Amino acid sequence: MATRVLDQHQAHAASHDEKTGLWSWITTVDHKRIGILYGATAFLFFLIGGIEALLLRIQLGSAENTFLSPDLYNQLFTMHGTTMIFLAIMPLSAMFFNFMIPLLIGARDVAFPRLNAFSYWVFLLGGLFLNASFLFGAAPDQGWFGYANLTSKQYSPGLNVDFWMLGLQILGIASLAAAVNFFVTIVNMRAPGMTLMRMPMFVWMSFITQVLLLLAFPVITVALILLMYDRFFGSAFFVPSGGGDPLLWQHLFWIFGHPEVYILILPAFGIVSEVLPVFSRKPLFGYAAMVFSGVFIAFLGFGVWSHHMFSTGMGPLADTFFALSTMLIAIPTGVKIFNWIGTMWGGSLQYRTPMLFAIGFIAMFIIGGLSGVMHSSPPADLQQTDTYFVVAHFHYVLFGGSIFGLTAGAYYWWPKMFGRMLNEGLGKVHFWLMLIGFNLTFFPMHFVGLNGMPRRVYTYPEGLGFELLNQVETAGSFVLGVAFLVFLVNIFQTWRKPRNAPADPWNGATLEWAIPSPPPEFNFAEIPTVHGRDALWELKRERGGTLPEPARVSGAGIHLPNPSYWPLVTAVGILAFFVTLMTLAATGIWPVIASFALLLLGVYKWAYEPAG
Amino acid sequence: MLLRTVARCSSRWVTALCLLALVLAGCSPENYPQTTLLPRGDFARIADDLLDTTVKWAILVFVLVEGVLVYAIFRFRGKPGDPEPHQTHGNTTVEIIWTVVPALILAVIAVPTVKAIFETNAVPGKDALTIEVIGHQWWWEFRYPEYNLTTANELHVPIGRMVSLRMGSNDVIHSFWVPQFAAKRDIFANRETRMWFTAEVEGDYPGQCAEFCGIQHGRMAHRIKAQKPAEFQAWVAHMQALGPKPAGAAAPPAPSPRYAEGEKLFTAKGCLACHSMVAVNAPKGMVGPNLANVGGRSYLAAGTLKNTDENLARWIRDPQGIKKGVLMPNLGVTESEAQALVAYLRAHK
Numbered sequence: 001m002a003t004r005v006l007d008q009h010q011a012h013a014a015s016h017d018e019k020t021g022l023w024s025w026i027t028t029v030d031h032k033r034i035g036i037l038y039g040a041t042a043f044l045f046f047l048i049g050g051i052e053a054l055l056l057r058i059q060l061g062s063a064e065n066t067f068l069s070p071d072l073y074n075q076l077f078t079m080h081g082t083t084m085i086f087l088a089i090m091p092l093s094a095m096f097f098n099f100m101i102p103l104l105i106g107a108r109d110v111a112f113p114r115l116n117a118f119s120y121w122v123f124l125l126g127g128l129f130l131n132a133s134f135l136f137g138a139a140p141d142q143g144w145f146g147y148a149n150l151t152s153k154q155y156s157p158g159l160n161v162d163f164w165m166l167g168l169q170i171l172g173i174a175s176l177a178a179a180v181n182f183f184v185t186i187v188n189m190r191a192p193g194m195t196l197m198r199m200p201m202f203v204w205m206s207f208i209t210q211v212l213l214l215l216a217f218p219v220i221t222v223a224l225i226l227l228m229y230d231r232f233f234g235s236a237f238f239v240p241s242g243g244g245d246p247l248l249w250q251h252l253f254w255i256f257g258h259p260e261v262y263i264l265i266l267p268a269f270g271i272v273s274e275v276l277p278v279f280s281r282k283p284l285f286g287y288a289a290m291v292f293s294g295v296f297i298a299f300l301g302f303g304v305w306s307h308h309m310f311s312t313g314m315g316p317l318a319d320t321f322f323a324l325s326t327m328l329i330a331i332p333t334g335v336k337i338f339n340w341i342g343t344m345w346g347g348s349l350q351y352r353t354p355m356l357f358a359i360g361f362i363a364m365f366i367i368g369g370l371s372g373v374m375h376s377s378p379p380a381d382l383q384q385t386d387t388y389f390v391v392a393h394f395h396y397v398l399f400g401g402s403i404f405g406l407t408a409g410a411y412y413w414w415p416k417m418f419g420r421m422l423n424e425g426l427g428k429v430h431f432w433l434m435l436i437g438f439n440l441t442f443f444p445m446h447f448v449g450l451n452g453m454p455r456r457v458y459t460y461p462e463g464l465g466f467e468l469l470n471q472v473e474t475a476g477s478f479v480l481g482v483a484f485l486v487f488l489v490n491i492f493q494t495w496r497k498p499r500n501a502p503a504d505p506w507n508g509a510t511l512e513w514a515i516p517s518p519p520p521e522f523n524f525a526e527i528p529t530v531h532g533r534d535a536l537w538e539l540k541r542e543r544g545g546t547l548p549e550p551a552r553v554s555g556a557g558i559h560l561p562n563p564s565y566w567p568l569v570t571a572v573g574i575l576a577f578f579v580t581l582m583t584l585a586a587t588g589i590w591p592v593i594a595s596f597a598l599l600l601l602g603v604y605k606w607a608y609e610p611a612g
Numbered sequence: 613m614l615l616r617t618v619a620r621c622s623s624r625w626v627t628a629l630c631l632l633a634l635v636l637a638g639c640s641p642e643n644y645p646q647t648t649l650l651p652r653g654d655f656a657r658i659a660d661d662l663l664d665t666t667v668k669w670a671i672l673v674f675v676l677v678e679g680v681l682v683y684a685i686f687r688f689r690g691k692p693g694d695p696e697p698h699q700t701h702g703n704t705t706v707e708i709i710w711t712v713v714p715a716l717i718l719a720v721i722a723v724p725t726v727k728a729i730f731e732t733n734a735v736p737g738k739d740a741l742t743i744e745v746i747g748h749q750w751w752w753e754f755r756y757p758e759y760n761l762t763t764a765n766e767l768h769v770p771i772g773r774m775v776s777l778r779m780g781s782n783d784v785i786h787s788f789w790v791p792q793f794a795a796k797r798d799i800f801a802n803r804e805t806r807m808w809f810t811a812e813v814e815g816d817y818p819g820q821c822a823e824f825c826g827i828q829h830g831r832m833a834h835r836i837k838a839q840k841p842a843e844f845q846a847w848v849a850h851m852q853a854l855g856p857k858p859a860g861a862a863a864p865p866a867p868s869p870r871y872a873e874g875e876k877l878f879t880a881k882g883c884l885a886c887h888s889m890v891a892v893n894a895p896k897g898m899v900g901p902n903l904a905n906v907g908g909r910s911y912l913a914a915g916t917l918k919n920t921d922e923n924l925a926r927w928i929r930d931p932q933g934i935k936k937g938v939l940m941p942n943l944g945v946t947e948s949e950a951q952a953l954v955a956y957l958r959a960h961k
Contacts, residue, residue, distance in 0.1 A: 070827050070936055143824045149801065150784040150826060155749075240802035246785055247800070281690065286702040311787060311822075312798045313805035316733040320726050327718040331711060338710045341681055348690035348697045359685065366677055370670040377721060379728040380662040382795030383648040386787060386822040450663075452646025452791055454822045457830035461915065464818065465644040 019563075027563035029113035030521060034120050035099030036417065041124055042091035048131070049083035050484060052076045054477055057441075061474035063462045073458035074141040075160070079131075081144030082164065085264065086171050087127045089398065092406045093267035094123075097182050097206050099417055103512035103519065104200045106191025106528045111184040113561040114606060119178040121571035126170035129575060133163035140164035143456060145257060146227075148238030148249035153231050159582070162231065166578045169224050172217050173574060179213035182206060191511070193530035197291065200510045200533075201284055204291050205270030208298045209263050215302070216259035223252035232584060247312060254305035262301045264398060266294065268405025269336060272358045275408050276340055278506050279355035280347030283534055286339040293332035293339075300329045310378040311385050319378040326376040333369055337362060352506070353427030357408035360435050364400025368393055371446065386456075389449030395442045407434070407487075412506070419499035419518045426490040433483035440476025444469040503550050509534035515550055522555040564609060570602030646791055646818050653793025654774075655809040658728050665724055669717055732795075736808045740776035743767070747779070747786030747799045747821065750828035750938060751901045751914040761851050762894035764901030766909045768837045770844035771814050777807045782897065787823035790836060796822045811838040820915065827937035833915025854904040854960070855892030867959040874956025881943050883953075889960065899939055908961030913938070924957060925950040 028034060055076055059068040068076065098116065102109055110116050133139040138159040142151050151161045186207045190199065199207075227249070229235040236242020238249045277284045284290060306314060306322040340362050349355065371393040375381045384390060407430075414422045448469040453460060460466045504513040511528060512519075513536055532538050540547055576595035580587060641649040651657040688697075744755040754767045769775050779788055779799040789796035794809035821832035839847065878884060886900035894902050906912075909919050916935050917923040928950045931940040945953065 070830065074824075074827060074829075141827075147785055147824070150824070155784050155826065240800070245802060247803075280688070280697070281694075282697045282699050283701055285700065286707055289702070289707055311796050312800075316729045319729045319733070323725055323729065324722060327722055330718060331714050334714045335707070335711055337677065339707075341677070341684060342700075342703070342706070344681075344684045344688060346697055346700060347688050348694040349685065349688045350690050359681070362681060363678060366674065366681075370674055373718075373721070374663070374666045374670060377662050377666055377725040377728075379659050379725065379732050379795070380666060382732070382797070383656070383659045383663070383791060386789075386796065387648075450648050451641055451644035452648065452818075454789065454820055456824040457820075459830050461833075464646050 024563065026568060027117075027565045029109075029117050029561050029563055029567075031098045031102050031109050031113065031116060032417070032519065032521075034116050035095045035097075037120050038091045038098055038123070039095035039417075041120075041127065042088055042095060045083055045087035045127055046092070047484070049080050049088055050481065052080040052083065054481055056080060057474040057477040059458065060460075060470050062471070063460055063467050065459055068458065070458040071141060074456075075134075075139035077456060078140045078143055078164070079134075082130065082140060082168075084398070085144065085260070086168065087123075087130070089264050089402050089406070090175065091123055093206075093209070093264075093402075094119075094178060096202070096267060096271065096406075096409055096413070097178070100413060100512060101182060101185060101203055101206060102189070103416070103515070103523060104203050104510055105186065105189060105194060106511050106524060106530065107185065107189040108523050108527075108558070109561065110181050111189060112181045114564050114567045115177050115181050117564070118567035118571055119174045119181065121568045122170060122174035122177070122574055125571055125575040126167055126174060129170060129578065130163060130167035133160065133167075136163075138163060140167075145253055146249075147253075148227070148230075148246040149240060149244075151227060151231075151249075152239045154239070154241075161227075162582050165224050165227050165231070166582055169221065169228075170574060170578055172221050172224075175213050176217050176221075179210040179217070183210040183214065186210070191528050191530050194535075197288070198530060198533050198535070201273035201287070201290055202267070202270035205266045205273070205294055208294050209266045212259045212263050212266070212298050212301070216256045216263070219252055220256035220260075223249060223256065226252075228581075232581075247309075250309050250312065251305070254308045255302070257308065258305040259298070259301045261394075261397070262298060264402050265405075266298070268361065268402045268409075269294065271405045271409035271412070272340060272361050274510065275354045275358040275412050276343045277534070278412075278508050279350040279352060279358070280344050281350070281507075282343065282347045283509070283537075284339070285342030285345070286335075287533060289335055290339055293335045296332045297329060300325065300332075304329055307376060307381075310381045323376055323378050327373065330369065330373050330376070337366060337369070352411075353422065353424060353431060354408045354412035354506075356428065356431040357404050357411065360431065361401060361404040361408060364396055364404060364438070368396030368398075368400055371396065384449065386454055387449035388445040388453045388455055391455050392442050392445035392449060395445070399438060399442070404434075413512075414494070415501035415505050415517050416512055417518060418494070419501050420494045420497045421501050421505060422494050423490050426486055426493070430483055430486045430490065433479055433486060437476050437479030437481075437483050440479060441473050442476070444472050444476075448473075504536075504547065507540075509537045511535055514539070514547065516552055520552060520555060522558040522560055525553045525555075525558075562610070564606065566602050566606035566609060570599055570606060573597075573599030573602050646820070648791040648795070650792070652813040652815075653790075653809040653811050655732060655794040655807070656790075656792060658731055659795050662724060662728055666721055669721060673714075673717070734808075735806070736774050736776040740774040740808065741770065742776045742778060743769070745777050745779040745788050745799065747781040747783075747788065747825070747832075748899075748901075749783050749826050750821070750832040750935070752788070752832070752834045753782070753898075753901065756848070759848050759852060760893060761848065761891050762888070762902045763851065763891060763905060764903070765833075765911065765914050766835045766837060766905075768839060768844055768847050769811050770841045771811045771838050772841065774808055774810045777809075779805050779807065784825050785823050786821045786825045786832070788834075789819050789822040790817075791819060792817045793836070793838075798823050811836070814838045814840055816910065818915065828935055831914060831916045831935055833911070835910055835915065851891045851905060854890060856890045868955045870952040870955040871959055874952035874954070877945075877949055877953050878956055881945060881949075881953075883943075886940070903957060904960060906960055907958040921954050921958065924954045928953050 025033060055068060059065050059073055136159060140163055141160045142156060146164060150156060186203060226237040230237055230239055236244040238244045238246050273284055273290060303325045304322060306318060307326045310319060375384055375393060411422055411427055448466055452464060453466050501517040503516050515524060573595055577592060577599060580591035580595050641647040651660040742757055744757065746753040752765050755762050779797060781799045781801045783801060785798055785800055787796045787798045790809060793811045794807050797805050797807040799805055815838055817836040819834050819836060821829055886898060887903045888894045888898055889903055891904035911917060912919050912923060912927055913935055917927060927934060929945050930942055931938050932942050
């Protein structure tokens with residue numbers, strides 16, 4: 001901790017010690033920069049996914065609409081789901097994993113800085129690959145879970161499924177590499193005194209998420225390889241005419257897919273668990289229960305996958321098992337919700353923007369959780385599944401849950417990441433527009449679904465009664481669009497402000513608020529020693545309530561990893577490998593081998609370059 | 613007005629939600645012909661009863677938990693200069709209670725759930741009417757083995773008699789959804805799935821495919837005509853007369869002037885290659901729907917168009933323009949040829 005107090009001007013001047021320029025960003029291995037890269041890229045993809053959604057909503061705004069052709073509609077709904085899950089929510093979470101985990105645990109970087117950069121570049125290239133499909137008029141159009149045997153070559157002869165299959169494979173590599181990195185970082189690099197049960201809750205939830213990633217992604221990797229063999233080499237894993245079974249795809253996909261939804265929500269759980277205590281001015285209620293419920297959810301999350309398959313006729317024993325396991329998982333989830341409310345209870349609640357989004361998260365997630373419980377009963381689910389009722393459910397948990405939580409994190413950690421506070425007034429407008437727009441869009445879906453509207457339909461006829469609610473939903477989606485415009489305005493205006501946010505604008509409980517905003521490249525001048533949870537509150541109590549603004553000291557003598565371009569080269573090798581795999585029939589095996597050679601070169605040079 | 617609307621929502625607990633949704637002016641299930649909330653068959657009632665149970669608890673939990681949250685938002689609002697609140701870390705008793713109580717509520721939902729799982733998976737008895745459902749991209753084939761009948765897109769069932777559905781797909785996964793009488797069950801190319809129901813109220817009921825199956829998934833609707841048993845038997849008898857004509861029998865008089873021309877065109881244009889015109893002993897695995905009684909159906913192209921002469925002519929001339937990607941090609945049928953074909957098909961009721 002700083003022992004002398006610099007005045008603001010000196011602190012500001014000393015902060016410009018980081019390299020600037022495009023090359024410094026391309027070769028960066030600094031977790032904070034990689035975090036910003038993830039965040040900016042993910043946010044752009046999120047806006048693309050949002051525009052896709054608005055187009056869908058325009059089409060559904062009236063019966064028998066011809067705004068979108070059926071094939072374009074099917075591409076847009078597939079890409080909306082795929083984009084939001086793999087290119088928006090996961091990398092937005094990765095932004096916070098990257099920027100915040102080392103700071104929260106008192107470390108200077110992650111365990112493998114170049115692997116970290118590699119993950120980002122693979123993600124970027126994978127996202128570009130997936131979206132490049134639009135340029136060929138062949139965007140994926142088989143739904144984000146790509147059920148066989150619609151995805152077989154016979155029924156999907158075009159490039160659409162190939163883009164999806166290979167794009168997801170690329171993204172899986174990015175996720176697995178990052179998961180290894182953060183797992184090792186959290187296990188090995190915590191500050192002295194920070195036992196597992198003293199870690200900030202965001203670190204705990206992120207830790208559990210990395211375990212889920214490591215165990216779930218290999219399953220989808222295998223499933224996608226089997227699909228590739230079916231499509232490219234004539235095997236019949238999923239093709240009935242060759243003796244294969246489409247249901248096998250569903251099992252493999254959902255064994256991945258269900259843990260995936262916990263991967264999507266746990267980081268938001270963690271963020272909300274950071275924000276609520278700070279803005280309630282009291283610690284998280286039931287820390288141990290929060291840890292164990294998170295672990296239990298993750299573990300049990302591998303035992304519920306066939307609740308996505310209740311309509312496939314698995315038989316009463318399978319239906320019963322998965323119904324019961326799904327109901328069981330509601331218990332630790334409920335425990336978390338009660339603990340969050342318990343955190344607020346008896347507190348002194350500060351309604352700043354991060355808190356508004358955190359409370360909004362709780363309110364919306366309760367609804368999503370309840371509709372989830374309604375799905376858990378197979379006979380009832382036989383009416384609900386594949387209707388807009390499910391669409392309502394998962395948007396309440398993914399948007400009302402993950403997006404609200406991630407937005408809370410954005411407002412909360414913005415000053416730390418960028419040295420500027422987002423505008424409170426605009427933040428509140430953003431919140432209210434988002435809350436109202438979100439509910440207008442998705443609440444009616446519960447009703448139109450139970451009243452007979454199936455999902456993934458590019459239009460609906462007159463006479464089924466769907467028009468009114470769909471119009472309301474479409475209107476709501478545009479309110480949401482305005483909410484995000486307000487956010488963009490806020491971001492832009494904030495960008496132009498001077499970089500003079502204080503180190504600790506919120507009276508935070510965790511270590512990141514002890515260092516300047518934004519942090520110097522080395523994060524901590526001295527690695528702190530931790531004596532309990534809410535380490536910074538402890539420290540502030542010892543020092544009479546506040547800490548002085550930390551000085552910007554030079555990082556002389558602190559060893560940091562060198563920048564490197566080999567992670568990018570390796571990532572390019574991976575992209576080339578998959579592109580040439582896709583064109584295998586036309587271009588043959590040699591480009592594939594050449595790409596693999598590039599990949600190996602990247603890895604070799606990376607492994608042998610001096611650490612600096 | 614409010615009370616009348618509430619009374620019409622027959623499901624008790626969904627009524628409460630209906631009240632809420634009246635703000636959005638969209639609940640009353642009577643306005644939705646495809647609704648799952650007005651069960652008119654036994655299977656659907658099992659599903660609806662479970663929905664009722666879970667909704668009741670969901671509303672209770674919602675009101676309680678959101679209520680506590682909203683209370684906390686107002687009660688514990690911080691004011692400037694507030695002292696630091698009591699730094700509570702937890703409360704073991706409370707935490708145990710709020711773990712056990714949800715578990716109990718879930719147990720209460722689990723018991724009727726498991727019972728219903730076994731009920732809905734039961735195999736109907738021998739007196740059930742077996743109907744085979746075969747899903748195609750993007751239409752429905754229905755076969756009655758008991759009567760040796762085949763039809764498409766419009767399913768006739770007798771009320772008061774259990775129907776046993778034995779289902780499969782000709783191509784990709786589809787899902788047969790009968791919200792008023794049953795629920796939905798996915799159908800596959802490599803295995804049979806089953807569902808059953810007893811229709812209780814006669815009428816004309818829409819349904820549609822509920823598993824994304826390609827470009828025209830959105831236009832794969834069916835209709836169920838639930839009829840009094842006598843009327844259903846009359847329909848069966850009528851359909852059984854739509855068999856192949858015995859060899860050497862005199863041709864029946866042409867129903868309309870252009871019928872004969874249409875009949876010739878039906879072969880000349882290649883329609884017969886994909887569509888069978890006989891309901892009895894119809895061949896299996898046809899690319900296109902059986903048209904033996906197409907003239908009398910309510911809709912064309914699996915619910916895409918109302919079955920008028922004008923629509924039928926449009927469909928014959930330009931299926932790709934109406935239902936892009938459908939397996940029926942544009943055959944270069946002229947306006948005049950279409951009229952003849954309409955005359956031919958319209959006579960097949």
